[in-house]
Structures are given as structure tokens and as C-alpha cells.
Amino acid sequence: HRLPGLLVTDPEGRPLRILPASQVVRLLVPAYIQDDPSLAGVLNEVTADRIAEKLRGKTVEQVLPKAAGPMATVNADDTIVEVAAVMARERSPLVAVVAGEQLVGVISASRLLEIALGTT
């Protein structure tokens, strides 16, 4: 299933951070090419290998951008409107659903809209 991002948990499985897919892309594209995409032509196979080399062996925590705000989390017994409120406040494409401290799932913004508009 193609999600709009990843959910990073701590070693105990508690949700830690939402990492939108566009941020995963940021991790893979060198800053000088982000600043000037027309430089993409200089990214030949050797350079690409060097990027892969730099990322190899790093943990997710080491490459995570600094947190921008609180993690978007709802409880399994919250209402859909509460889920929408948390998602809207955090501008997050994904919300983690927990029961106690245990992660039980994620809800994407597009899935929430499907539910809210009754198209499923």
C-alpha cells in the first residue's frame, strides 16, 4: 500500500515521528541540487553511489530532520472529527492511532476524506 509517509517508532514501538514521503525524498537529494534542480545533470552514477555510501549504515534517527512539532497521535476510541482536528492542527498527512502507548495503526489524510465524505 502506498502511504503518504512513514511512521517512525522508538524501540518499544511507541510512535515517535511522522516522516512525510516528500521529506524522505529530501534525505536522498543533495542540498546543492535542491537549490538548483538544473544541476541534476551533474548527478552521475558515481555521485549517486557516493550519496548511497553516505547513507549506508546510518539509522533512521540519525537522518531524521529535527521535529517541527508534536507527533500527530489519536486514541483508538477518538471520533473521526477528533482525528480530523488533530490532522488539521498538525498539518500532517498521517496520524498515528494508539491504544494506550501501543501503536495500532495509521490514518492518512486521503483515507480520512474518503471516510468523512462517505465515498467508501
Place this chain on the structure above:
Amino acid sequence: HRLPGLLVTDPEGRPLRILPASQVVRLLVPAYIQDDPSLAGVLNEVTADRIAEKLRGKTVEQVLPKAAGPMATVNADDTIVEVAAVMARERSPLVAVVAGEQLVGVISASRLLEIALGTT
């Protein structure tokens, strides 16, 4: 197909703005509930009808949040690295693909990762 957002075009079909799904959710949730999701309980059917009433008849342009930056657009003959660079720079979950001024498609961040990582 479940996309991470919508692409809004002008009447001539030129891409105008990317509207992430989480922003669509923002349009539907009143500000006071975004500020305090525990107030979601007060959103009964009457209130929900009033929200629907407020949105009815409005054009997409009237409810669009103000543009945060340039529209994430690539040309149909750009390379995948250029697409990734534009997506990373604009932090956009979607990039519009144009040929000349004509919109020919969209690429989502998760689809781009699929391509880049060769999992398709």
C-alpha cells in the same frame, strides 16, 4: 486512486496550486476545534450542517489557503533526479508534470520513491 493531495488548475488547465490532503481536511474542520480537538464532541449534526452550508457554492479558489511558494512543476522531459530535486525543494507531496503549458500528469512523493528505489 488515493493521492496525497489535489492539483488545482486555472480555467485553461494550467497547474495553479498543489493542495495537500491534510489542507483539504483543514478546510473542513472549524478553527476552534483545530485549536482544541477535545471540543470535537460539540460538533453535532446541526453544526456540521452549518459548516457544509458555509462551504456550499464556494469555488475552490475562494477556499484555497494563500500560496506558500512557487508551484511544484516539472517538464515531461526532465529526469527523475530533477523531479526529486523540485519535490524536495518545495516539500510538496505532489509535483505537476507539464508539456509546454499543458498538464500531462502528477507524480506523488511515494511513487517517486518507488521508481527511485526500483521496487516497481
